[in-house]
Amino acid sequence: MTQACRGKSVSQRKVISLDDLRVACRNCSLTSLCLPMGLAPEDIERLDEIVKRNRPLHRGDFLFREGDRFRSLFVVKTGSVKTFAPSPEGGEQVLGFHLPGEVIGLDAIDKDAHACSAKVLETSAICEIPFARLEELTMSIPSLQHQMxxxxxxxxxxxxxxxxxxxxxxxxxxxxxxxxxxSKRLHKRGLSATDFYLSMSRHEIGNYLGLAVETVSRLFTRFQDDGLMRVDRKHIQIIDQDALEALVGGIGQHRRQQQQS
Amino acid sequence: MTQACRGKSVSQRKVISLDDLRVACRNCSLTSLCLPMGLAPEDIERLDEIVKRNRPLHRGDFLFREGDRFRSLFVVKTGSVKTFAPSPEGGEQVLGFHLPGEVIGLDAIDKDAHACSAKVLETSAICEIPFARLEELTMSIPSLQHQMxxxxxxxxxxxxxxxxxxxxxxxxxxxxxxxxxxSKRLHKRGLSATDFYLSMSRHEIGNYLGLAVETVSRLFTRFQDDGLMRVDRKHIQIIDQDALEALVGGIGQHRRQQQQS
DNA sequence: ACCTTTGCTTGATCTGGATCAAGCGAAGAA
DNA sequence: TTCTTCGCTTGATCCAGATCAAGCAAAGGT
Known part of the structure; x- marks a missing residue:
C-alpha cells in the first residue's frame, strides 16, 4: 500500500499484493450496504466471480471520464470518490461524494457512455463490475435483479x-x-458520526451545494461560533446534532414557501 | 369523454368507453418512446397483458401521493402530469413535467413507497403497470430488462x-x-416544436426552476420583447430558437465558473 | 349581468450570497 | 532554511433575483 501507483489506469492488474484488497464479497464488511445486500450466499459467490478488484487508486485518479464508453459499474470499497459533470461553459457541477459500499456509474447505462466523471478523493480501493456480465447474472438471480x-x-x-x-x-x-x-453515512459504515475528516475541499463542497467557497468558509466559522461543531481544517467534530437537524428542518426564516394549485 | 369523472380513483375500471383509451400497446403511437421500445412484437403482446388502462383523469387528480404504498408504474398516454415532493417546511419542489410516453414512479421502487406525488395537469389518459408483474416479466424478456x-x-x-x-x-x-x-420533447411526439400550449402555471414553472413567479413572468415578457418568442398566456410560439440555444449555452455573463483540483 | 377568485403582470425595494480583494498558515520544493 | 503554492479565511462591496405591493383580465359562480 506504500508503493506509489499514482496515475496508473484502473484496468491494470496482476500485481501481487497481500493486503485486504482482494477480499471476496463474502468476506467484505460491506455486504450489508453493497450490491450483495440480501443475496443468498451461493448467489454472492456467483456475483463475486465477475467482480474485478484492481489495485488501489490515489487522490486525483479517475475511475472514468465524461464521454468514456460505459463498461462497468464501480463500487467504493475504501476511501472516497466524487462524481462531477461539466456544465456547457466550462465549469463543473459536483454531483456526489461516494463512500464505501456506494455504486458509481449507474447514470451511464442509458446512453452507454458516461455523462459525468469520477475522481478519487483519497487513496481508495475500488471494485469493478462489468455491466454486461452483471446484467446476464441478474437474469438468473431474481433477488439480484430486484436489488439492481x-x-x-x-x-x-x-x-x-x-x-x-x-x-x-x-x-x-x-x-x-x-x-x-x-455524518449519518459514516455512522452506517461503523465510523464516528460526530468526529470525522472531510476528504473534499471547501471548494468542492461549495460547488456541490451551489455556494461560493467564501460562503462555505463563513458558514463553518459561524457554525463553530454558535457552538454547533468544532472545525479544524478538514477535521469536523459535531457538538450539537439536534441544532443542526433543526436548521435543516427549517426552523429559521425562509424564502417564501411556494405552492401551486 | 364528456361525462364528468373528476375525483374518481385510478383503480376504478369496467366502464364501457369506446374512445381511443383502450388501444393496445401494439397499436399505440407511443411504442417508440414508451416501455415497449425495441421489444419484439410477441414480447409487446406479453407486456400488453399486464397493462391496465384506466378511465381518463382530470386536472388536479392524483396518480399517487407522497407516502402511498408503491404498486405500479404509470405511463402518460395523452395529456401531462407533474410530480412534486414536499419540502420539510410545507413548501414543495416540482420535480418534473411528464409528457406522453414518459414513465412515472421509478423513484418509489427502492423504499416501496412513493416519495413524491403525481398530479394530472390536464385531462389525461394514463396506463398503469403493476410493478410486481412487470418485474416477473423482465426475468424472461432480456430486452425488457435492459429497457428497464x-x-x-x-x-x-x-x-x-x-x-x-x-x-x-x-x-x-x-x-x-x-x-x-x-419544445424538443413535444416535437418527438409529433407536435409542433415552435407553437404549443403550456399545461402548467407560471407558478409551477417557477417552482420547478427555483425562481419566483414574478421572475418567470418578467422573463417571458423580456423574451417576447427581445423577439425570441411570442407569448400569449399559455400559448407559446418560438420565433428564434437559435438565440434561445445560445442563451442556454451560456454566451452571456455568468457567475464565476467554479472548478476544483 | 355582477361578483369573486385565480393567475399573471409590472413596479419599487430589499437582501442573501456572489464577487472582489487581501492576508495567512501549512505543506511541499529547492 | 527560504520560497512558492494552495487552500482557507475574513472584510468590503455589489447585484440578481426575492419579496412586497398594486392592478388587471379571464374564468367561473350566483
Missing amino acids: YRLLSKEIGQDTELLLLLGKKNAEERLAAFLLSL | YRLLSKEIGQDTELLLLLGKKNAEERLAAFLLSL
Missing part, C-alpha cells in the same frame, strides 16, 4: 433530495444538511 | 441535468433551457 432496480431507484431518490436542497434551501440549511448526511 | 435499466438510468441522467440547471445557471438560462426542452 432498488439501487437505480435509490439513486433517483438521492438526486431528488439534492434537487430539493438546491431549489428550496438557503446556504445555512444546505451546509447543515450536507454535514448531517455525511 | 435504461429507463431508470435515463431518469438519473435527467435529474442530473436539472441539478446542473439549479446549481449553475441564472434565471434567464433556466427558463430558456426549460422551454427548449419542452
Whole structure:
C-alpha cells in the first residue's frame, strides 16, 4: 500500500499484493450496504466471480471520464470518490461524494457512455463490475435483479433530495444538511458520526451545494461560533446534532414557501 | 369523454368507453418512446397483458401521493402530469413535467413507497403497470430488462441535468433551457416544436426552476420583447430558437465558473 | 349581468450570497 | 532554511433575483 501507483489506469492488474484488497464479497464488511445486500450466499459467490478488484487508486485518479464508453459499474470499497459533470461553459457541477459500499456509474447505462466523471478523493480501493456480465447474472438471480432496480431507484431518490436542497434551501440549511448526511453515512459504515475528516475541499463542497467557497468558509466559522461543531481544517467534530437537524428542518426564516394549485 | 369523472380513483375500471383509451400497446403511437421500445412484437403482446388502462383523469387528480404504498408504474398516454415532493417546511419542489410516453414512479421502487406525488395537469389518459408483474416479466424478456435499466438510468441522467440547471445557471438560462426542452420533447411526439400550449402555471414553472413567479413572468415578457418568442398566456410560439440555444449555452455573463483540483 | 377568485403582470425595494480583494498558515520544493 | 503554492479565511462591496405591493383580465359562480 506504500508503493506509489499514482496515475496508473484502473484496468491494470496482476500485481501481487497481500493486503485486504482482494477480499471476496463474502468476506467484505460491506455486504450489508453493497450490491450483495440480501443475496443468498451461493448467489454472492456467483456475483463475486465477475467482480474485478484492481489495485488501489490515489487522490486525483479517475475511475472514468465524461464521454468514456460505459463498461462497468464501480463500487467504493475504501476511501472516497466524487462524481462531477461539466456544465456547457466550462465549469463543473459536483454531483456526489461516494463512500464505501456506494455504486458509481449507474447514470451511464442509458446512453452507454458516461455523462459525468469520477475522481478519487483519497487513496481508495475500488471494485469493478462489468455491466454486461452483471446484467446476464441478474437474469438468473431474481433477488439480484430486484436489488439492481432498488439501487437505480435509490439513486433517483438521492438526486431528488439534492434537487430539493438546491431549489428550496438557503446556504445555512444546505451546509447543515450536507454535514448531517455525511455524518449519518459514516455512522452506517461503523465510523464516528460526530468526529470525522472531510476528504473534499471547501471548494468542492461549495460547488456541490451551489455556494461560493467564501460562503462555505463563513458558514463553518459561524457554525463553530454558535457552538454547533468544532472545525479544524478538514477535521469536523459535531457538538450539537439536534441544532443542526433543526436548521435543516427549517426552523429559521425562509424564502417564501411556494405552492401551486 | 364528456361525462364528468373528476375525483374518481385510478383503480376504478369496467366502464364501457369506446374512445381511443383502450388501444393496445401494439397499436399505440407511443411504442417508440414508451416501455415497449425495441421489444419484439410477441414480447409487446406479453407486456400488453399486464397493462391496465384506466378511465381518463382530470386536472388536479392524483396518480399517487407522497407516502402511498408503491404498486405500479404509470405511463402518460395523452395529456401531462407533474410530480412534486414536499419540502420539510410545507413548501414543495416540482420535480418534473411528464409528457406522453414518459414513465412515472421509478423513484418509489427502492423504499416501496412513493416519495413524491403525481398530479394530472390536464385531462389525461394514463396506463398503469403493476410493478410486481412487470418485474416477473423482465426475468424472461432480456430486452425488457435492459429497457428497464435504461429507463431508470435515463431518469438519473435527467435529474442530473436539472441539478446542473439549479446549481449553475441564472434565471434567464433556466427558463430558456426549460422551454427548449419542452419544445424538443413535444416535437418527438409529433407536435409542433415552435407553437404549443403550456399545461402548467407560471407558478409551477417557477417552482420547478427555483425562481419566483414574478421572475418567470418578467422573463417571458423580456423574451417576447427581445423577439425570441411570442407569448400569449399559455400559448407559446418560438420565433428564434437559435438565440434561445445560445442563451442556454451560456454566451452571456455568468457567475464565476467554479472548478476544483 | 355582477361578483369573486385565480393567475399573471409590472413596479419599487430589499437582501442573501456572489464577487472582489487581501492576508495567512501549512505543506511541499529547492 | 527560504520560497512558492494552495487552500482557507475574513472584510468590503455589489447585484440578481426575492419579496412586497398594486392592478388587471379571464374564468367561473350566483
